Amino acid sequence: MPMVRRYTRRNFLGFAAMAAGAPVFDVKPLRGIDFILQNSPTPRKFLIETMPGGVALFDYNNDGLLDIFLVNGGRITEALRVPEDFYRSDPRYWNRLYRQNRDGSFTDVTQAAGLAKAGNGNYGMGVAVGDYDNDGYPDLYVTNYGKNILYHNNGDGTFTDVTAKASVAAGGWSVSAGFFDYDNDGHLDLFVTRYMDWDADHNKICGGDWHTYCPPAAFPATTCVLYRNRGDGTFEDVSERAAIAAKKERALGVAFADYDGDGFTDIFVANDGMQQFLFHNNGDGTFKECALESGAALTADGKGLSGMGTAFQDYDNDGRPDVLVTVLPREIYGLYHNDGGGSFTYQSLESGLGALTSLSSGWGAGLEDFDNDGWKDLFVAQSHVLDNVKQIDASLRYKDVPLLALNHHGVFERADSGVSTPWASRGAAFGDINNDGWMDVVISNLGGPPALLLNRGGSGNHWLSITLRGMRSNRDGYGACVRVNGQTRFATSAGSYVCANDKRLHFGLGSANRAKVEVLWPSGAKQAIHDVPADQFLELQEPERS
């Protein structure tokens, strides 16, 4: 294992300076964005109220600038009953698409894009982004409590609701979703997490006099959904056939990577209040849930986790994707190190997360290189589930600042994110909003506006941003394994919690001003480019032959 845990004094002083140094981000207003995430908390403590906040960072019009799509909750009244009405026709409760302008401001294009309203029976949760029809324009999939919606990007600035044709409505309470190509046929398939079997008529209130939201175990578990893309604009529900539906879950987050290097993308599901699930892709259209035997299901003490957000990337630069799971306080964010051979080791304590996260409640999360030093750092949007948690436990808090922890050769140390105002944050989407080579973050906050955390950059470190263009593989290149100067990223826009990240693969290069880039495409094609100049946005097209 190449993780280095012994430091020279010079290294140590460097870390200390960084830890005590200037904030990494500037908290900037999103000019032109007037969105308020309407979660509509009520005294009846409907569990859905505390869960929404999808954010997508994607370039819907291919102008080279990241646009922002924000998922709204809906209006909830105390009288809510089945069939629920969330008043999504009211503009206050619409999802919103904001187009980024050249000056960094945003314009609300929701109505013009055909994304207004979202179905009165739908309470919004999350969003996934992928070019499912390989036409070069990213499509949107919005998850809801209710029915999910697939919006096809028409390529002219508008979208069309193609849910019925595509047969991907799911139903129930969907939370996170992600596009990936599980059968490597070049067409993006779709995985949807569902939280529990719940409706307004079966809501419960817990906590006795405290009157709180109930824990997930108070409600029946349910199954996730896997849709196979037939390649003709329609999908088929293969959850049963693929053995995804064989497991009852309380699933929130999902992330994808090929953890055992067999060329097929696997699925990690963050489950709330139970063991986590790792679905190994058998390569024959089926999956085997193997988290327990792989060591990625429980803590080192054999305890379940309140899994919410997740990331599936290589944090220690050993070439293998590791798993991060954000959880509730009194637990510790789970970090499962991929040892190779299909085996994971719970490494939250060794990596420093024990000291950083045991009183934190984490949602959206990412392993991204925010200081461009060649090591993926950790960012987590934080807030407790219970809005009255302070009354129950004075050492906990509802609103919180995000966690930024810089990665020092596999050990995380807290850094100043620049955020001093605590929020009730949920989603966190990662991308280079202003195309300056430094990763930024957009956070969704319950009952409030989203926050843009613009990376200050400026350390002098170099970077490389890679956009994949699949030819035989899916056009987005999702599932590709990309290695740059000893670092590895797995191409995906999924991960975090209810969010879709910038699909461009960002690499910090440290002091290196040139890079060696190697790509293993989902088709099996291999590509290597040497001596690539740093500090550029590079588009790589899949070779016809490897």
Add this chain to the structure above:
Amino acid sequence: MIRLFLFAWLAGQTGTPDAVQHLHAGLEARKQHQIDVEIAEFRKATEIDPSLTDAFVNLGTAYMEKHDYGGAIAPLKRALELSSDLPVAHQLLGYALLAQGYAAEAIPHLEKVGAKEALGIAQIETGQLAEAVNNFGAALAERPEDPDLLYYLGHSSGLLSKNAIDTLLATHADSARAHQALAENYFVLRQMPQAETEYKEALHLRPELPGLHLELGQVYANSAQWTKAEVEFRAETKLQPGNAEAAYRLGGALLQQGKAHDALAELKRSSELKPDMPETLYSLGKAASLDGEPATAEKAWLRVIELEKNTSLAAQTHFGLATLYRKQGKAAQAQHEMQEFQKLQSIIGPPRSE
């Protein structure tokens, strides 16, 4: 038992023939479970012969059986006036007085017959808490699993403790011990900032006082301030190098910070000071596993599952062993331990995060 005793005792009693006749009629009614007839006959016997001790004792007994404790008091008192050395009368009168709320008056009667449990209850009522604790403790030695005794011992000890603390706070409000007591109270209420303030004040006044650093460390541990917790636990281990708890807590704080090597040293030390503590052995195994000492981990964990059966700690330990064996490539042993883990989970429920 009391009845048999009464019958034996009555065999030797004398009185006027009419009175004795009513006495025997009362005893016959008792056999027939005709309690009101029984009371009427005994009452007539006492009216005919006001010096017939056994009639008063039986009348009192009958009222007790009827749960008419107020009615029992007068005849039992009269019986003791006639014959002060009647254990049964003392015992029944003690119970009756206690039941009617006359705890102070009941105490001498209960003391005479050594009725420890009732005496303890009476002493709680009269504020003789130390005596009550002693009596419950003595009674518990004879009936160690009696739920009433366990309850009363806990209750009286708690009251005694509260009294002592109240006195401490009233008489020595500025003492280190008073601040410590307040801190402990805040800790229980999970008001950690206040607990921290009080512990710091106590340490300021008496920095050498054993236990203060340990408790302050636990305040920090509860708030996940592991660096501060480590400092306090380390201070306690310096004050009390022979304190296994302090070494265990220090090991735990180090482990939380990922300092597996240092944690292992402290946990080994704790285990030497106080061997066979399952929690210490479990943490020791965990630290050893993280620090690359699988043999030490295995040895500690195997000992835990010898000591612990069907507990969540046993389940955790089987899981730890399964992980250890899996990483060592010992597939069969890993599978066995995982099965044991799952078996325990099905019995005691899945381990929950704290």
